[in-house]
Amino acid sequence: MSSQDDNDERRIGRRTFLQGTTLMAAVSGVASVFGDNGVALPVDTVQPTDRSVFTADTERTDAVFPQSIASGGPTPEGVLLWTRIAPGEYQGGPVAVEVGRDDSFSDPVHRGIVEPEAITADHDHTVTVDLDGKLSPDSEYTYRFIHDGTASRTGRCRTLPDPNTATDSVRFAVLTCQDYQNGYYGAYSHVAEEDVDFLIHLGDFIYESADGQYSSPVSNTYPDRELELPSGHDLAHTRADYRYLYNTYRSDPHLQRALERHTLIAGWDDHEVADNRYWDYDTDSPRLPAHPKGDDPDAATRITAAAITAWVEQIPARIDYEPADEGTPDLHERFRLQRQFRFGDLVTLVLTDERLFRDPPPAFANGDASGRTMLGDDQRQWFLNTIDDDEAQWTVWGNEVLTMPLEMGTGAVGSYLNRDAWDGYRDEYRTIMRRLAQNGTSNFITLTGDLHTAMAGYQRTGYDLFGDNERVGVELMTPAVTSVNLSEIVPGIDEFDQFDITERAVTTLNPHIEFFDSSIWGYSIVEFTEEACTYTVYSVDKSTKESATKRRHKTLRVPDGTTEIEPVEH
Incomplete structure (x- = not known):
């Protein structure tokens, strides 16, 4: 057994042990942050006297x-x-x-x-x-x-349909990853005009940076999008920092118009708190690997609590929250973001939280071990039970990070791109996919953000060329609104580059992927009818503050009762 496996065994045992232990200092920090006035829960109105x-x-x-x-x-x-x-x-x-x-x-x-x-x-x-x-x-x-x-x-x-009524169609605008410092929100000006039922945001609504840390080193700069956090740090440390970021992002007129026009279904990812965040079961506290205070359990807990508090204040989303005085001590056990939405008999959308309960990613490519989790035991069981019990025609997973394997490059530099995604949690992913196959789940569609790429491909029970790799679903990724994509990270691609990110190179190395483009920004429209799921990607110029141009970039279709991706001509 490798040292990584040893660490996993100790972590799993310690996770069980900690359930009955006295609270650590980090957890007492959570209680102080989430005080009596710490979480802005929704309120009822009363009748006025005047x-x-x-x-x-x-x-x-x-x-x-x-x-x-x-x-x-x-x-x-x-x-x-x-x-x-x-x-x-x-x-x-x-x-x-x-x-x-x-x-x-x-x-x-x-x-x-x-x-x-x-x-x-x-x-x-x-x-x-x-x-x-x-x-x-x-x-x-x-x-x-x-x-x-x-x-x-x-x-x-807009309200949801009655879950027991017949519904002909549901249309979503799907968005993700909108780094304020890396472009303008022209995509939202077009989303505001779209004839959709709901807006789904899959996370990274804000970025915790104020110094352009996540901006492109090679593309346009945006001096009128400069930020300065109240704490004076480059990365958010305090509740005031996170509030400042939300207030600034939400001052954008294009974003405002879209949120005025469409009802939001919101998830989160890492940058609402800190890059690549996860839960450290050894210390029973959050870990923020890219943050200067992220290795200190007490500081990481305070930062995470501050960020979550700001998110709850700023995003109209239904969460389950249990105050500390009701017996739930740990930060990640006190919030439940996961939820299902029923759109009549046509669609069930299952939204998961892939940050509060996840283990650290593996230390090396293909280093996953049995027991590593992204969802946490309870949420995974809830997720599987919800899918098992779903009677809608289409089951849709609102998912934060790429589920399919993605191998990039050739020769010695070829590797899985992102172990912070499901590539680093392959064992749990197999459990989910095999459960879908065993129960005969059909019409399973996953909507994904995070990678700043437009992509479509097949979810399988396995990806071994010589194994039994049954198709069980289709994954549709929406491009970023503004955040850095691969074309900005690796400019000037040509035939001599080993790190080739063209669609042909990616689909050759990853035959389960049908479509890949990491050179655009924008959003996608996903429509469900009795006949098909239709996915359309729109490319929108992020370098223009006003009147940004929009272009339909790709349309794909998944017919009812199949796991087949079909192209649709413009």
């Missing part, structure tokens, strides 16, 4: 609501509505919420107020209102916030 709170104009809208509004966390009978009041504009008093059938709000569906006690600096003056139980299934509404005589912009939100 109806004049709904009288408003829009002369100072952007001054009062600088991050505009958003909706998310859809259910069949509600959504979460979000906004932030500029701290200098909030002098107390309620914030009113109005939901209607059109922009006039002449026939209000819901009116209520958020009381001042819920609008505090402790939560960065953000407001998240839960309307679950107050709306009708499969319906679109308008909404706005009002504070002290000023109305926010008007947004549109």
Whole structure:
């Protein structure tokens, strides 16, 4: 047995042991960070005693609501509505919420107020209102916030269909990886105009860097996108740092328009906290390998808690949260991001969290060992049970990092590209794929972000050329909005380069991959009908601040009842 295997055995045994031990100092740090006012949970509205709170104009809208509004966390009978009041504009008093059938709000569906006690600096003056139980299934509404005589912009939100009803089609805009310092958000200006039902964001909504650490060394620079964290560090350390990043990212007008127009279903990846983060079961604390404080359990816990707090404040998403006084001590056991969304009888979307519970990646390529986990034992079992029980026509996995193997290069430099993805957790991946095969799961589609690449290929029970490698699903990766792709990392590719990233080279080394392009930025539209899943990639110029050009780059189709990727001519 290798030293890596020995470490895995010790880690697994220690994981079991720690479940019954006294809390470590790092965990006590979590309790202090997540204090009484530490997590901005959604609130209900109450009926106002003064109806004049709904009288408003829009002369100072952007001054009062600088991050505009958003909706998310859809259910069949509600959504979460979000906004932030500029701290200098909030002098107390309620914030009113109005939901209607059109922009006039002449026939209000819901009116209520958020009381001042819920609008505090402790939560960065953000407001998240839960309307679950107050709306009708499969319906679109308008909404706005009002504070002290000023109305926010008007947004549109949508509820889920009743899970027991017949649904003809569902269309998603799928996005990921939007490094503010590496380009403009022209993709969002086009997403705002798309006729889609929901927006899915698969993670890296922000990057924790303020010094261009993740920006391209060879492409355009964007001096008007420079950042300066309140702590003075290059990487985020504090809750104020993460809040600053969200407030800056969400000040972008293109991003605002898209979130005003579409209801968000949000996941996260690593950069919402720190690059390549994972859970260290030996110390029972987060590990942030790229952060200068990431090896210190107490500091890593504080940083992770600060980042999660900011994410919960800024992203309208339904999470399960258990305060420390209810008996759950560990940070990664107190949050449950994973969730399923039912779109009638047509689609079940299963969203997983692949950061809070993951083990460290292997130290070398192909170094995976039995027992290493990305999902954690409980979440993996929930995931498998959810898929087993799914009765919808299409089962869709909202997944953070690439599941398929990806080998790059030739000869001595050939290697698996990213062990931080499922390439580093191949044993657990095989468990999932074999379960799908055993249970005869069909129409299984995985939507993936992270790699800043447009890609489509086949998920199999194995990838050994001489093994029994049954196809069980199709993976569709959406390109980055702005983040560095492989064409920026390895410029000037030609036939003499050993590290060839052309589509032909990649698909030759990886025959399970049908389509690969890491030279574009943009988004994808994924539509599900009774006949097929259709995936369309749009390339959008990230170097232009206004009027960015859009081009349909690729369309592929997976017919119902098959595991076949078919090209669709433009």
